[in-house]
Amino acid sequence: MFYQRIVGGHRGGICHLMSLILLLTCLTSSSSAAFSAxxxxxxxxxxxxxxxxxxxxxxxxxxxxxxxxxxxxxxxxxxxxxxxxxxxxxxxxxxxxxxxxxxxxxxxxxxxxxxxxxxxxxxxxxxxxxxxxxxxxxxxxxIIPGYIGCYTETASNPFFSDGVEPNITAQSPDIRICTLACATSPYLGLTKGQDCICGSTLGDRSLVGDCDLGCQGDDLQICGGSAGISVYNANLLGRCKSEPRDLIPDEPLFITSPGFPDIAAGSCTWSVSINVQALHNLHVLMIAVLNSNERLTMKSQDFNEVYGGGNIRANIFRAPYNYQQDTITVTYNHYLVIPQSTNFIIRFSLEANPTYTSAPGKLTTTRSAPASGPGTRTTGEPTTIKSGETRGPYERTEPTVDLTTSRAGHTPKSVLGILIGMVVASLVSV
CATH class of the missing domain: 3.10.250 (Mac-2 Binding Protein)
Structure with missing residues (x-):
C-alpha cells in the first residue's frame, strides 16, 4: 500500500509537471513568435x-x-x-x-x-x-527641412521667372552643392537630376510636378524630374542665421547643423523668438550625431541644456510653456578644424493649450510651476552634459503603453514568471 501510494503520487506529480511545462512552452513560443516592443x-x-x-x-x-x-x-x-x-x-x-x-x-x-x-x-x-x-x-x-514642394519645370515654362543657373559643372550636384551655389538667393531648385537653379520669387505652386530623379552627387537625394523641379527654402538648409527667427504657433521651425545635410562646417549661434498672447505647449526635438569634443546647447528662461558626444535624441516638452515672450538660444561649438561626423536637426513647435488664455494684447511673463511632462525640468536645476542620451517621443503625446501588458500574441512577463515558478515548485515537490 505504501509503495502504491508513492508511485501513484509520483505519477500524478509528473503529469502535473508535464502539463505546466507544455503550457509554458506554448506561451513562450507564442511570445517569441509575436511582435515585441x-x-x-x-x-x-x-x-x-x-x-x-x-x-x-x-x-x-x-x-x-x-x-x-x-x-x-x-x-x-x-x-x-x-x-x-x-x-x-x-x-x-x-x-x-x-x-x-x-x-x-x-x-x-x-x-x-x-x-x-x-x-x-x-x-x-x-x-x-x-x-x-x-x-x-x-x-x-x-525629407530635408526647407523642402517646399515639387512643381512643373520646362524650358518654355520655368518655375522661377528670375531663375539663374550657377556654374557648378565641375561638381556632382546635390542639395548642399546647390545651396552653396545659391548663397545669396532665398530659394533654390534642382531639376533633371543635375541642374541647379537659384530664385528670388516662387513661381506657380498650383502646377504640381513629378520629381523622381536622384541627384547626380547623391542618389539618396531627389533632384527633380525630367519636367519637375524640387524647390527649397535656402535659408533653412544649413545656413548660420544670427538674426532671431519667430516661432509661430502651429508652424514648425527648424534649425540644422551648418552645412546640412552634409557634416557640420563651423560653429554657429541661432535665436528662436517666442511672442504669443496666451500660453502654448512647446515641443523641442533634437536629433544629433556629435563628437566628444563638440557641444550643442539650448538655453531659455525655462531650460539650459548641454549635449556632448554620441547619438542623441533629446525631447523637451512643456505643457504649457510658461513664458509668452522668450528667446531660445542655440549654440554649436566644435574644437577641431574639421568635424568628423557631426549632423543635427532641431524642430521647434508651439501648439495651442486650450486651458490657458489671456486677454487680447495683454502680455505677461509671470511664471508658475510647469506642468509635469516628458523632459520637464524646473529652473535652478544644474546644467548637465548629456552624451548619447535617448528620451521620449516628440510627436506622440498620448499615454505611453505599459510594455508589460499584453499585446496580440505577447504574453505578459508577470504571467510567464508565475508559470516558471510553478514549474520550479513542481520539480521540488517531485
Missing amino acids: ISSLSLEDFPGVWRGIPEVTIELSDLDRKFCQICVDDTYWNSDIADDICKYHGFEGSMVIKEDTTPSEPDFLLDGYAVCNRIENSNFPLECEFRESCDRVPTISC
Whole structure:
C-alpha cells in the first residue's frame, strides 16, 4: 500500500509537471513568435541623422534584447513604415526608399534582423519581431527641412521667372552643392537630376510636378524630374542665421547643423523668438550625431541644456510653456578644424493649450510651476552634459503603453514568471 501510494503520487506529480511545462512552452513560443516592443530606433549611415538603414532594439524580455536591422519582406515592410521612421526623427516623411541593400552580417554588435508593424499610442511608432536571416534591408532618406514642394519645370515654362543657373559643372550636384551655389538667393531648385537653379520669387505652386530623379552627387537625394523641379527654402538648409527667427504657433521651425545635410562646417549661434498672447505647449526635438569634443546647447528662461558626444535624441516638452515672450538660444561649438561626423536637426513647435488664455494684447511673463511632462525640468536645476542620451517621443503625446501588458500574441512577463515558478515548485515537490 505504501509503495502504491508513492508511485501513484509520483505519477500524478509528473503529469502535473508535464502539463505546466507544455503550457509554458506554448506561451513562450507564442511570445517569441509575436511582435515585441522596441527601445531604440535609428538610421545607420554617415551621417545618420536623416539617412541610412533603419535599426531597432527589440525587447524580447527583461534579460533578452536584440539589436537588429529592419528587413524588407513582402508581408510587413512598406513605405508607411519608412515615413513613420522619418517622422519619429522630426522630419515630414521619407524622400527616397531603396529596398535592395545587402544586410550586414550578424556580429558582436548586430544580433540579427527584424520585421515590424506600425503601432499607435507608444513611445515608438513600431513593434518588431526578431528574425535570424534576411535577404534585403532598406536604405531610406528623409525629407530635408526647407523642402517646399515639387512643381512643373520646362524650358518654355520655368518655375522661377528670375531663375539663374550657377556654374557648378565641375561638381556632382546635390542639395548642399546647390545651396552653396545659391548663397545669396532665398530659394533654390534642382531639376533633371543635375541642374541647379537659384530664385528670388516662387513661381506657380498650383502646377504640381513629378520629381523622381536622384541627384547626380547623391542618389539618396531627389533632384527633380525630367519636367519637375524640387524647390527649397535656402535659408533653412544649413545656413548660420544670427538674426532671431519667430516661432509661430502651429508652424514648425527648424534649425540644422551648418552645412546640412552634409557634416557640420563651423560653429554657429541661432535665436528662436517666442511672442504669443496666451500660453502654448512647446515641443523641442533634437536629433544629433556629435563628437566628444563638440557641444550643442539650448538655453531659455525655462531650460539650459548641454549635449556632448554620441547619438542623441533629446525631447523637451512643456505643457504649457510658461513664458509668452522668450528667446531660445542655440549654440554649436566644435574644437577641431574639421568635424568628423557631426549632423543635427532641431524642430521647434508651439501648439495651442486650450486651458490657458489671456486677454487680447495683454502680455505677461509671470511664471508658475510647469506642468509635469516628458523632459520637464524646473529652473535652478544644474546644467548637465548629456552624451548619447535617448528620451521620449516628440510627436506622440498620448499615454505611453505599459510594455508589460499584453499585446496580440505577447504574453505578459508577470504571467510567464508565475508559470516558471510553478514549474520550479513542481520539480521540488517531485
